[in-house]
Amino acid sequence: MKKYLFLLGSTLVAATPAMAAEANDTIVVTATREPTPVTQIGQSVSVVTRDEIERSQATTATDVLARIPGLATAQSGGFGQPSSVFIRGADNAQSLVLIDGVRINDPGDVGGGFNFGSLTIAQFDRVEVVRGSSGVIWGSRAMGGVINFITARPTEQWHARAQAEYGWRDRRQASLSAAGKLGPVGLTLGGNWMKGDGYSAFDEALGGTEKDGFESKSANARAEVELTQGLSVDAGGYWTKANYDYDNTGADALNVGLKRDALGYANLRYKGLDGRLNARVGYGLTDTRRVSDDAVWGPYETNGRVERFEGQASFAPIEMVSVLVGAETEKQKFDDNYGSKDSTSIDSVYGNLTLRPLAGLTLNGGLRYDDNSDFGDRTTFAANGAWVIGSGDDAPVLRASYGEGFKAPSLYQLYTNAGFRALDPETSKGWDVGIEQPFAEGTGRFTVTYFDRKTKNLIDYDFASWNYYNIGRTRAQGVELGMQVVNWNGFDVNLAYTYLDATDETTGAQLARRPKNNFYASIDKAWEVGLKLGADLRVGGGRYDDMANFNRLEGFTVVGLRGAFTVTDNIEVYGRVENLFDKHYEVVRTYGTPGRSAYAGVRVKM
Template sequence: MSTIALAAAFAGAATPALADDAPEDIIITAIGAAQNADETGQAVTIIDRAAIERSQAVVATDLLMRTPGVSVTRTGGPGAVTALRIRGAEDGQTLVLIDGVRAGDPSAPSGAFDFGHLMIGNFDRIEVVRGPNSVPWGSQALGGVVNIMTARPAEGLQARARAEYGSYDSVNATAQLSGSSGAFSGSIGGNWYRTDGVSQFAGGAERDGFRQYDANARLGIALGEDFDIDLRGNFADSRTDLDGFAPPTYAFGDTDEYSTAREIYGYAGLNARLFDGKLKNRLAFVIADIDRDNFNPDFGPAPSFLARGRTERFEYQGDLALSEMFRAVFGAETETSKLLTDDGFSRTAAKTGIDSFYGQIVVKPVAALTLTGGVRHDDHEQFGGHTTIGANAALKLGTGTLLRANYGEGFKAPTLFQLDASLTGYGNRLLKPEQAKSYDVGIQQTLLDGALVAGVTLFQRRTRNQIDFISCAAPLTGICANRPYGTYDNIARARAKGLEFLLEMKPVEALDFTASYSFTDAENRTPGANFGKDLARRPRHTVTATVDYAPMEGLSLGADVLHVGDSFDNAANSVRLDSYVLTGIRAAYTIDGRFTLYGRVDNLFDVNYQTVSGYGTFGRAAYIGVRAGF
């Protein structure tokens, strides 16, 4: 109740810029194609370039954790394994897109994208859809979708750069160049980051560092008025120091272990506009290739474990707009996923495929009402066919009121790691896909010519056939036959319900205030000892507040507060993670419109907290930097 009172005191709302959800904004993630933000009944948060620069964030999750309905856990400092959960769903149930490429890792047990290596770098925009959205996006979009877009080519020639230094000997440098000439347009950028970090083991005496360099590029080639080629690529190379479980005690503590990762995401597309632009066509090939290696110097220079995950995908999408009242978005996809693992004793290779077809209809029977409905069918090599539906409505009233309603279904195919029985005996080829059904309704009210925007969303999601790992004990019978180390099975059911309360205020031109309150009740509904208990690492209450003030031309001041409520670290709810409040302050001064000097202090009050039991986190940290644009 004290947390709810705190949220009411903030009168607060939600996103890093709720005003970005204005009617003139275009979103892509809701239906997989461009759409006005106020014409979807789904809950979408938009984080644009201005919000990214104001935040001064370097690690993407430092910004995403302030999004309504999102929680983040990390096993140490930057580079450590980082999980993002939307509305209480599992981290492997969040689909991540990087410039249109699905970025999940087929070699990871749950296929989850590791946010630990995701630097803000040259991001121009992030869209977050909260709730299942499998019709346009397919498998893994069960909890929600995070769509990340890098800088698009600009007209003429533009350049920008950023460099900063701060606590823990942290260095970050970013540069981006973009432009166009005739039929060609392009952008290229790079980012480098290193830090001494903190000990992953909370009681450790040595720091575990992290370094990463990454690059992004886009190239557009116009082949006339109605045809063009779109090429995109992203690359990241990283090394993360680890702590582990060393003999003879095998207790968690300081070790010399480390891991490396290389990630490549590529997109090649052909766009064609036919019938005076009424029918837009997109044909694309996308690839995601992720290599992970773990090293333990105590056992020699060779990797102690390696994993290779690769996804190749062909996509076609059609977008037919017959009038302002009727639109159809449809498509077909075929995907192949591959996995290779080697633990020094055995080497395993596996692959699978999935073919998909989908269609969505968007109608506006009257100008104020937009109705969207869709269906998708996926045919997986292992578990066969599955059909998903979704529908939503958005109603704009003349009073500045926007009403939303949404029903969404989601499904997630079992991963190669979970399916393949040859993977040290863990796999189970009889697995069924995880499925979810979600409902949410919301209202957003705009007053005082946009100076005040408030909104609230209520949601509920039920998940069944959730895949969990189960331990096996002798005698090995039934599902445990020939699996002495355990296996995966469809044993779990879960339910999540809650609300997201949002508010943005601009009382005067120089002052912006945003805040949010999220309540998430994520509960285990699996019959057994843990029935009715909270799902692990899902805080029930989260409050955020951000204020930005520009007292004079060129100068901006800001502060952020994040309150995360209590949660549990395990399914049995026997290990508690205490609540915490993090406060940050920042300032920036722009010189001659091109150069900006900035600085910030994170965790101002040096709060000691943990998001995963036993793992360390940053204390108070200060950073200074310079940003330039030409």
Template sequence: MRLLSLFLLTAAVPAMPAWAAADPGDSAQSTAALSDATQSGDQIVVTAGRTVQPLSEVGQSITIIDAKTIRTQQAVTPLELLRQVPGVSIAQNGGIGTTASVFIRGADSDQTVALIDGVKINDPSTPAGGFDFGSLLIGNIDRIEVLRGPSSVLWGSQAMGGVVNLITRQPTDHLAVNASAEGGSFGTAHGIANVSDKIGPLSASIGGGYFRTDGISAFDGGTERDGDKNYGANASFNLALTDAISIDLRGYYSHSRTDIDGFPPPNFVLADDAEYQVSRELIGYAGLNAALFDGHFRNRIGFSYTDTKTQDFDPTSDVELTFLGKGRNARIDYQGSVDIAPGIQATFGAEHEHSRFLAISSFDFPASPPPNHADIDSGYAQIVATPIKGLTLTGGARYDHHSRFGGKTSFAGSGVYSPNGGATTFRASYTEGFKVPSLYQLFSNYGNLALRPERSKGWDAGVTQKALDGRFEASATYFRRTSRNLIDFVSCFVAVPAPQCTDNAAGGFYDNIDRARSQGVEVTVALKPVDAFRVSASYTYLDARNLSAGAEGLRLARRPDNSITLNADYDWAFGLSTGATVTHVSGSWNDVGNTQRLQGYVLTGLRASYPIGRNLEVYGRIDNLFDVHYETATGYGQPGRAAYGGVRFSY
């Protein structure tokens, strides 16, 4: 809290004169900034610098999935879109609703910060403190920003691989209604609705959604279908007290019930069974925004709260509730942004985070250990400067103090330069990331209070070229990241057990024993020869290897070497829109020892939509057109050919 008090005192000091006022809603968590982003297409971002920032001034690698893309591709889950992002791969234990991981540039899924409207939603009750993307639906998500590379200077712990920011529909200045309903294969039904408006000083956006499917068997060789039911709600309010002061209130709720397959007796191998999982997630945010000195000094103080609960049930077990996990995060933070001089802007802030968890497995019942907790106090600062036309330089630092192991300092710097007004752009960045040990790794039966933070250092460099009056754009980026102090489980049931295994009743513990390196190339091409026709492609080469003792040179699990995505869309003169997506993912290894091979696959999808009047649109799609059989995790199935159709209403 000392850091927070220091920055709050700083906020009271008058800002230096500036010459270019900015939007009072400058913070990446303010409703005004989120609204600007959702309406901008690919012109501005809010994740890279935690402020509203033109994409042309960002030196790090970032991909924007805007509302038009989400609508065009008829996506139901973010995973469908994230697998198309350069440098990103996914793995899932079955169909929709089952556990899913997102790997950015080879980093573990638990080393990715997940945000909803700028609020961190990683779950402290999971073993490594990550976020499960499996139960997340697109619903009323209107935009996704994917920041690639270590990003802990601004986003703190876990941002070793990157950041995924999911932005929901924001309030509008006029009445807007959006709704859709669809159905199709596997007994699937899906509906969402959202309404937004402004009445006097109050702007609001409220929505909800429901999804159900009979699904497929999570076990690839099974016959029993594993279904999913999910419902959720989103709300965002902004109250303008004056032209310079406003209050934001936001909430997000999700509840799901997913059938899963496990390892039933007597064989204890993956097979059909009656297990299911119930998950609930609640996110709340309240913030006060104040713009001083004609908008040159922008301030935000906010409080965010996340509450997750996961329960696993096995009706055939003597103990039906086989797992209970509860995780809570409470965070208070201040962020300021000031125009120091022409072309120079500083962003700074402080955070205090309190995390708690409770995790009990069937082995622990009926015992009920108390929740355990930890605190992190953080302070950060970043300066963005444009010394000459076309050149933007960014540098920043962060300090974090963890209540269990002490302090950690991170640094980052980047630059972007265009000598010809944006036709050619050069980008480069050096960034650092860290991840504190999860509460489970510290306090569970396998916990180790001597754990140190995981660390990563990364850099990338690339060039983007535009031609044909912006109708052609190509980019290429090389990246490299090294990680150390990675936390892994050490079993005491080995030939040479560790000294810590003496009197270790749990049979193992967590320790900082691993190292890794990832490097590769990302290439994207976009072409729009005529207004009605758009084609884009992305390619990633990834070399992700284990550098740990005894496993040097082995490939990291579930990280494919090559991935390619091709999208093509055409708008016909009579109103019909058609499109196709082809995705190729090469083979990879399912396990650390590189003994279980995951075969590569190619997926093809078709889509079409047709307007009926001004407000209605009918649409349909076919996923996995050629009914390809594939796995992203050994033993777990993925959906075959499927067809869906629906109707959209917008006003």
């Protein structure tokens, strides 16, 4: 613990002269489902922009998420392998994942969550993360938080970007995105391809020799048009398919896998009364397919499908008051090639009241009623507030929130292999309080937040009985520290530190794969001649790989270097070295992580 505190303090001292970040008037949509200034949001929110994605040279979603306070990742091998993201210690399946505001969680996944293992980042323009329960606004699966991947929106003038990259073990990547208007229709189009030899999913330090390669393809599209003044329609979709090799837990194997995700959506929107009334009706469809083809036992296939109809309206009768109401109906279907087949549905209504009684003070309170076809009804409550203390660009923001969550067992947990299991729904109650201090005339921020969440009936797997069961009570509490610097005299600095105590309150054991300490720091410098240089440091604390706490994985420290050079106004070349000192470590027992690797590429913007 002293080592992590020393690293944290050293980085803070080194970065203090350069405290800058996004301005306080940043608009986010994920926390409230409506465009809202971040200073009016009582929950903890992080925003990652396209500039930050390119500066860090991230290629996958987990590359980006691992840099955010409160988040930890665990992947069982290389690209395509199962990958989880834990928000404040919440299970991967307890966090809602969105693409352009549409749910991408998979009913064919073990817990109904989302497997991040093959999600690339090139097509996305922005990532918003809300930490803490968002169940009232977003419903089931948002107990831990919400992650929203957002593509570019069309503008009057067309703009496009392309990228190509090559590196370690013959990894090749190419992407293209464009957005603009074609007559009255706004269009966004994008695509990404990545292929490589990979490395052994079974840890090469333990004897893994067979490389587990992969190939990923993805595409996205969106169209929007204004029908009449205030009335518009938009529709779009996202599709990705990944083929990959994988190993068994303790040996090389010639197993192959496939993961295919597709979503589509359509919305009819109305905006009137000088912007005081906003309404939307929408439809969303998510369709998934997974194949795990074991070289000995043959393929296991799962298919999941979710259909949603939803309506939402917000109205601000006066400047100090706004009301948001909505209703949703969702149907899930699941089947596999072993005969499991079932469906479930959930109907919901929700409402949120926002008050601004004083200058700088915003209060939110909401209720949600869910009626699950298998587990009955449940009402949840949430409240949060944000207070800008004083005026001016350097005024601190005090935030506090409380939220309840409800999540029914997934169809996979209920019906696969052994038939129906008598599982109870997971429920949670959590709160947090934090303060944000702006710096550098309001363009920077430093945040510190304390959080505490208690969960009942967390669902886990018992390897002794080969079955799922409910854990009585768990608790996750801790502290998040964050700081960002963007273009202060050419410097960019990012710092994220999390202390997490996530335990099974019945046994006292630590929850599996949640590190107690997680630290990330980066610094970049740009010169007027077009040269950019940067470095990052990741320190992952020790963690247990199992709920019984028999198998402990030691912590690790990984360093990376990167550089870029602007050749023309539209062309930039770049390169990086990851895991500079070729550190060996594991985040999932017996599964490998990449050694020293180098990549180089070119970006073109138009």
